Amino acid sequence: MESERSLAPAVTRAAAILDVLAEQRGQAVGLAELARRLGAAKSSVSNICNALVDSGLLRRTPEGFGLGRRLVGYAEAYLAGVDIVREFQDVCRSRGASVDETVQLAVLSEAGLEVVYLARRDGRRPVVLASQIGRPLPATTTATGKAMLAELSAPELAARLEGAAPLPRLTQRSITDAGELRRDLAAVRDRGYALDEGETVEGLLCLAATVPGTASRGQAAAVSFTGLAAGFSARRQEERAAELRALARELGARMGAPDAG
Template sequence: MRRENESENESNGAAPDAAERSLAPAVSRAMRVLDLLAQSPGEPVSLAEIARSLGAAKSSTSNVCTVLEESRMISRVANGYVLGRRTVELGGAYLTQFDQIKEFYRICAESPLLQRQLVQLAVLHDREVIYLARHEGRTPLRLTSGAGVGDRYPAALTAIGTALLATLDPAQVTELYDETTFPALTARSTRSLEQLHAKLALTRERGYAVDEGEVFPNVVGIAMAIPPRQSGDHAFGINISRIVPTDPPTLSREELDSVVETLRHAVSQLTNPMALGTDTHH
């Protein structure tokens, strides 16, 4: 079986990769197919593109895709394949393991201010943040371009990523971003490790992070890190985003103080489950 897989690669002009050298190459290929489709949300990927990305023959790639389609992990559309509904079901099952995510939605529903905001929950993964929850507030302006559940954004540019990076030791941040090219999403995006360290120092000093147009030109993000409840828990970050039609986009001192106070209260509730429901006036 292994020799057959290697022969397929050789006929396709590709050397055997890690997936082919694994004890379960079909499983490895299936995971790589899912990863590839996840990186192209909403955009179908053709069988030929998938095979080329895997460095595998179209025949074996087609077999993998057939099994994934039968299990509803992927779906076939006119121009190729997209992720299937089963991935959403599995993602939802994964998220239910975290009580803080359930509590996040409860807090947003009970808070008069958060009810009207776009509020997100995320975790840090290397140099990115992964969004785990999103509360779409009842605001006159909908931030449709904001990150959805499962989306990844550069941590150094987002308020929520900055808040989480600020929990790391400066030496850890330097190691993480050493010789890294920072993505420039807007003219205000953080461009260097020196700028990032300065932003993190300010975040540690005031206790919250701010993104003023670094990801979207007219969007302000205010975020805080949520201390883990116990050793081994994931460290979450919570963020409020607002559209501010000014250049640069900034909140008034009164607005900022109100958001910061509300976030502090939410962090307190998410850190200490006994605080839930004790005060909902924020």
């Protein structure tokens, strides 16, 4: 077993126990089941669990053992030091993301209908974009904005749309009607990613997906691929959308999203 080859077997086994309990999403696991899952003796697992309980990393329940409250403090300390722009750049480098398209990271304003771009990486075929780092753009015309708007609750979306009619028009393709926007956002939810088909800049196609977990941390974020619309066949669009969603999940995992990765 891997823990037996470790320089610190007890630490390695403790980490394995925490992994098992994390997979249970809050449900406690009995000692016998933990020992079975780890392929270890109950006495050994019991000793480690008791030590983790004493340290606050686990809690004892009638059903067995669960994750302890002290882990919350560690998670908060980790997330406080995470820089989403740095992680975005690291993820793009590690994945070799979008050799052709421009990759961007944007956040949704706390209120209203604007997105602000935080970072970008130009692809092998750079394009002229309306977005600039730090410059706000309408969330209703951009793929990143629509991806994030699609995840809002109906009351929050209604509050943001109140008094916004007509919606901004950047090109002839821009959606200016709230009802049409709602239909488009429903399509985003069904599709799993958002599209800007020449709505911000004519001739460009942009695909965007939200970064899991960022909305719950206080500010939703999304990533996008942008290229010339003529270069996107239906098959390529689906291939790039799959890569985009994978990139978003990896970034979400780095930001601490529990279900990403």
